Amino acid sequence: MRLPRPLENLIDQLSKLPTIGPKTAQRLALYILKMPGGEVKELAQSILDARFMVYPCPICGNLTDKSPCIICQDEERDRSLLCVVEEASDILAIERTGYNGRYYVLNRTFRLMEDGDLTDIDTENFQQMLQPIVQEVILAMNPTIDGEVISRYLHTIVEEKGIKVTRLAHGLPVGGDIEYADEITLRQALEGRKEI
Ligand SMILES: [Zn+2]
Numbered sequence: 001m002r003l004p005r006p007l008e009n010l011i012d013q014l015s016k017l018p019t020i021g022p023k024t025a026q027r028l029a030l031y032i033l034k035m036p037g038g039e040v041k042e043l044a045q046s047i048l049d050a051r052f053m054v055y056p057c058p059i060c061g062n063l064t065d066k067s068p069c070i071i072c073q074d075e076e077r078d079r080s081l082l083c084v085v086e087e088a089s090d091i092l093a094i095e096r097t098g099y100n101g102r103y104y105v106l107n108r109t110f111r112l113m114e115d116g117d118l119t120d121i122d123t124e125n126f127q128q129m130l131q132p133i134v135q136e137v138i139l140a141m142n143p144t145i146d147g148e149v150i151s152r153y154l155h156t157i158v159e160e161k162g163i164k165v166t167r168l169a170h171g172l173p174v175g176g177d178i179e180y181a182d183e184i185t186l187r188q189a190l191e192g193r194k195e196i
Contacts, residue, residue, distance in 0.1 A: 007029060007033070010029040010032065011025045011026050011029045012025075014028050014029055053065045056088070056105065056107055057069035057071075057072055057105075058125075059072045059125070059129070060072055060102065060103050060104055060105060060129065061088065061103075061104060061105030061106065061107045061125070062088050062091055062103060062105055063088040071091075071102060071103060072102070076100070077100055077101060077102055078100050078101045078102075079101075079102060079133045079134070080101070080133060080134060080135040080136065081099075081100075081101025081102065081134075081135070081136055081138065082101060082102050082103070082104055082129055082130070082134050082136070082137045082138070083099060083101055083102070083103050083104070083137075083138040083140050084103070084104045084105075084106065084126075084137060084138065084139050084140060084141070084154060085103060085104075085105055085106070085140050085141075085178065086105075086106050086107075086141055086142055086147070086150075086178075087105065087106075087107060087179070088105050088107065089179045090105075090140065090178045090179055091103055091105065092179075093178055093179055093180075093181060093183075093186055094140060094178075094186065094190070096183045096186070097183060097186050097187040097190050098187070099190060101138075102129075104125075104126055104129050106126075106150070123154075123157060126154070126157070127157065130157075130158065130161050130163060134163055135163065135164060136163065136164045136165075136166060137154075137158045137163055137164070137165050137166070138166050138167070138168070138190070138193055139151045139154055139155065139165060139166070139167045139168075139196075140167070140168050140178060140190075141167075141178075142176065142177055142178050143168075143175065143176055143178075144175055144176075151167060151196075155196055164195055165195065165196050166193040166194055166195050166196065167193060167194060167196050168186075168189040168190060168192075168193055169189045169190075169191070169192030169193055169194060
């Protein structure tokens with residue numbers, strides 16, 4: 001039996017999402033058909049809004065719908081600390097530790113082993129963040145081999161400016177993802193950061 005085309009389309013679109021297999025896509029699509037019309041419109045609109053109204057902050061790379069983002073606008077932030085993360089979602093994890101400095105988001109997860117070339121990393125904005133007020137740069141890359149490689153690369157850039165560089169202490173699971181680290185492990189890693 002062929003499904004009605006609009007339903008088939010919805011299943012196709014949903015199954016393009018990560019971790020959604022064909023069966024889950026079908027279950028979600030059938031669920032959506034039973035949802036109140038107003039809620040479905042809200043869901044569709046929220047997807048459009050998030051996709052087209054949220055963008056990386058032109059200064060730090062954090063995801064925002066205002067330029068610059070709320071962290072860059074926040075005068076209470078300690079401007080002498082700059083924490084470099086791979087993706088904006090890592091900021092949420094680090095904020096939970098009570099860190100109150102600023103961030104720089106590389107906005108990509110490195111797969112250097114696959115397509116790796118460090119020269120394609122745009123370091124221009126990063127260099128601009130390294131103003132004289134910055135006294136310490138914390139490299140908070142994921143504890144993976146790629147994270148290690150990018151840390152070393154950024155270390156060289158920061159060191160040339162004579163700024164202290166630290167990195168998260170070990171205790172984070174190797175091969176893990178900062179985004180999913182529990183708060184205590186991450187706070188300890190941040191507190192135990194070492195100069196490199
Ligand atoms: Zn920002």
